[in-house]
Amino acid sequence: MPTTPNPGLPPEAYDWLAAHPDADPAEFERVWHLAEQAPPPDVAFVPDPDRVAAIRTRLAVLPQATDAGRKKATDRLSRRRSVRWPYVLTACVALFVAVGMGWAMVPITVTVPPGFTETQVLPDGSTVTLNSGATLQYRRTFGWRTRTVHLDGEAFFDVTSQATPFDVQTPQATVTVLGTQFNVRTWERASQGETVVVLVEGSIRLAAARNANASVTLAPGETARVHQDAAQPTMPEAVQPEPFLRWKTGGFAFDNESVPALLDAAERRFGLSMRLADTRFVNTRLSLFLNADASPDAFLEALCTPLDCTYHATNDGFVISATP
Amino acid sequence: MDPFAAWSTRLRASDAHACTEVFDALHPSLLRYALRLTQDEDAAYDVVQEAFITLWERRHTLDPNRSLKALLYRIVHNRSLNHLRMKKHAATRTDALAQQPPASVPSPEETYETAHLSVLLRTWIDELAPRRREAFQLSRFEGLSHDEIAQVMNLTPRTVTNHIMLALQHLRNRLRTFEANGA
Known part of the structure; x- marks a missing residue:
């Protein structure tokens, strides 16, 4: 039994004992010494000289750096490793699908800090100018069958004309457009949640979020509102759009x-x-x-x-x- | 210079004699260790032979500052567990670890009359949880340092120290009870 003589406990043991003042080092040293009398039963195991010699022979002809030899040895070993390829393949496909779906589902979010405005160009070429504190969200699949953005705050939209409808969803309302310029504001505060839309150019349809059927159509220079408790928008009113857009220039x-x-x-x-x-x-x-x-x-x-x-x-x- | 560090350097230089020298120095311990893990003599010889072939294939990545002994124990450890896993997977669900004879706990009378302290110690060591027992045996009987055991068993050195100290604490408690009853 080639036990290295152990004069005392391993060095780390004394650190441990220092941290455990209730443990008596002398007792631990005694147990450590006594344990030497109780080696594992397989200590009696004596290697078979023939089999040891066989391994030695095998090791004596180890391949030097030749690639062929190395490859052969690797093959022999990897065969025994038995990687379960069907599982690996299934796992890879599942992972790929999950990551892809997750990627498509996680929306892109733009949030503007207080005191700033920011202009975003959407994938379809439409531009959105966001007022301070506004948040705009849209999916990575934006432009594929639908063009939908979610807005909390105030933004001015300049929408490119396309066959695919462009929707702005706020907590209170949905604005549906073809190609146009309009301002949407939805500051939520206590019971005052309200969306205010002002149209500059083109044509839009405005509906309450809870009822898509009762909509009003706005002409340029008109405004309408949806209160959070309302089932339908207010009737369009003529306004001067300019004051509504002054935030864009500060x-x-x-x-x-x-x-x-x-x-x-x-x-x-x-x-x-x-x-x-x-x-x-x-x-x-x-x-x-x-x-x-x-x-x-x-x-x-x-x-x-x-x-x-x-x-x-x-x-x-x-x-x-x-x-x- | 530590002989293992010298062997590491020679292995890096593709010196095949170094490989046989390391084998001559360590094969009894490594075979015993593989046998303890696999409980299968044939597997133990296979595992050890493959461990040295792996060592040779990895000779270019050896670092003389890192323990060669720990590396070999680690390879044997991993291959032994792979062997157990394959066996469990391939054949029936006879868990190779469960095949280990259960630690025979002598009855108190038996203990009192016949047992020598060393037999009792053996029993008490067998009572330890498998991972704790392995760490303790590597430390006490194979003379591996805590850092080396950490590398072999894929633990932090701190956990190794905890295992070993709690193992010793267990033995101390058993010894106290034994001496209190016997005296």
Whole structure:
């Protein structure tokens, strides 16, 4: 039995013992020494000299670097390894299909940080300009049978004319178009979830998300809205589209808009929290026009002067309350 | 210089004599180890022969700074487990490990009257879980370092130390009980 004489425990054992103060090193050393009397039963096994000699002979004729010899030895070994090829093949195909489907199903998401706007060119050549804080999602299969995007926030669409319909889905509404330019806004805030669409050019159809059949068709220069509780859109109204699009060039313009929607837009634009401490303003509507470089203070001044409210800074933004 | 490091260097240089020298030095231990894992003498000789052929095929990748002994034990370990898996897969579901004779636990009277401490120790070692027993035996009876055992058994050195210390703790507890009853 070629046991190397072991004068004491392996070195790592002493580290372990140091970390276990309740264990007595002397006891462990004693057990270690005693165990030497109890080698495994196969220690009595004596190799058969003939078989050992046979292996030695085999090793004496090991192939030097010749490729043929190496290949032969490898063949002999790999045959014994018995890889179950059908399983491997099935697993590969399953993996390929799963990865491919996953790839096609995972949507592409574009999110614009507060204070920025961003223009995306979709695979069909349509362009989408996203306002601050907006999120646009579409599948990698976009353009194959359908052109569908999901929007949360505000965006201006310039859609290329194609036979395949182009859909914009928001939580409240679906906008279906052929080739056109229009603005969609869907700022969600408390119970004020609403989608506002303004058409600049071409023709679109607008329907509530919950009822695709009750739709209105917009002509250029018209706007319509879908409230989250509504089963159908409002009737189209004529508007000046320009103020609705001023955000694209950095401006801040709202015509007869609810206070929560204004605060929502400001939150996304400035990346600050804008909370309303007084429910009195929830249904108030207001028009607001600011320059491209307007500060949060300028916005709040423009808001509070007509409403007769005050505001103060908090750790993450502002709280707006009625003047006492 | 460690003889194994010297052999590593010679094997890298395609010195076939080094291969037979390593075989002469290690074949009893490796055969015993393969036999312990496979419980099959024919398989043990096959496994060891193939381990050396594999070693030769990999001679260009040998690193004299890494333990050649651990590498050989590891090859034998893997091939032995492959053998068991193939056997289990091919033939009936007679689990080769289950064929190991169960550790015979002598009755207390028997223990008290006839057993020598070494027989008891043998029994207590057999009580250990298979992986823990293997780590302990490689350390105590084959003289492998914890790092080498970690490479052979594909464990972290920390786990190896835990296995060995818990094995010793088990033996210590058994010994305490035995001495308390016997005295």
